Amino acid sequence: MTAVADRKLYLGPRLRVLRRELGLNQTQMAEELGVSPSYLNHLERNQRPLTAQMLLRLAHTYDIDLREFVAAANEASASGLHEIFADGLVRDLGIGRNEVIEVAENYPTVAEAVGRLYRALGDLRRMPERVEQLGAAAQLAAPLDWLRDVLEQKRNHFPEIERLTEALSARLGTGPEMLLRTLPEQLQADHGISMRVMPEAVLVGALRHYDFHRRRLMLSERLPIASRLFGMAFQLASEALKDLIATTISRAAPPDEEAARLLRVALINYAAAAILMPYPAFAAAAEESRYDMDLLMARFGASYEQVAHRLTTLDRQGERGVPLFLIKIDTAGNVAKRHAIDGAPIARFGGGCPRWQVHRAFRQPGETIVDRIETLDGARFLTFARAIPRIAAREPATIILGCEEKYARRLLYGDMLAEDAVTPIGPACQVCTRVDCRERSLPPVTRVMELQPYQRPAAPYPFRAI
16 A cells, blocks of 8 residues: 555546446445545545545445556556547547546546447448448447446456355355256255256257246257256356346446346356356365366366356455456357456457467367467467367357466466467557568558558568558
8 A cells, every 4th residue: 555655546537437336326435435425526526636544445345456446547448449549530630648548547438438439330331331220230239348348347256146156056065966966956946947958859949948937947958068057057046146136237227128138148147157166166276276177177067168257257355366358259250258357468349360379279179279479569468278169050169268477377378388489469450550460461550551563572561660
């Protein structure tokens, strides 16, 4: 706290965002913090600095991480804004880095609004023949992007869900053999729901179906054991945590019914994973095994993707795991899922970098492809990926996990690379300014191309460096 005490901190917008996330008005928060509503109002308007004493009260009252709360800027929002303002439509304005950071830090809702507008513009650009349907086009990406924003703001961690699922797990036990017995028993005893594995023809293309009238959960015979366990845990979570999930959705204030449904499914999935992989046991196993994916899969009876998702949720204060980002891509390079951390090398708009070695995973299914990458700003990350089969799908998907290089020693995958093995990558080609990249597919929109009739360079789309 010494560094915090040495300088005045004006964190009003961040305090206001915290209060709204907690579902409190100024009077309620002021009462819980032991200050007057007028003083809290001054803090939120940046008319008073946050003292070290007030920061400690916030940390004690709401269990927040002070390092994150007093961070210099919202790097995730700033990164997205930098990418947006590099677009050819506005890059001539020359919006400076300091201005972008100031907006991201002090006006997070403005940054979010700009991001939503840019995503709507992207939809319109991909569908020019439907420009007249502005209202319809603007909604195409909004629900999924809203959900990603909510999960990133929460750092993909929901403490209240964790607490309730731990109590459930204590009764169920852990390990696939025990859960195959106790999960159906719990569903029947507490909620009157029976479970049956059904022939594929009966479910007509579905992998899981819940019959509300007969209170019967039907799972496809095609599902492996890990997916059957997850299906039962999903149904148990939807029943046992119904009220908490409804409250969490209400606090998130989804913009429409579609976004609310997406968040509900995401929260039940989160709870199901927490039931199968309870936080204390799973976090301890991850650290002891140095994040050995195969061991964690075997111990908890989970699939590779389930374990990968669970690893991104280990953000409990005092028991934090390695902060990992997750990307799921298909063979065409489309990003199907994304859980990011601040500064993760994931382009928010557009595709990934072709130089990234993780794309080799499709050619080597079942193998773990490890890479150390360096982004344009010199940041380094350890990444590891594996292609996994998808149930009832012809082509596999690749799950990519990664973390900042400083955490690499905590993962066994960090031992698989020589210290000097580094792959320089960039974001999507259209916003990447790395010179002499022979894998480039598009020129950067922030640079002027320099094509010469008398010379063909080795790297495509040559451009001015400055």
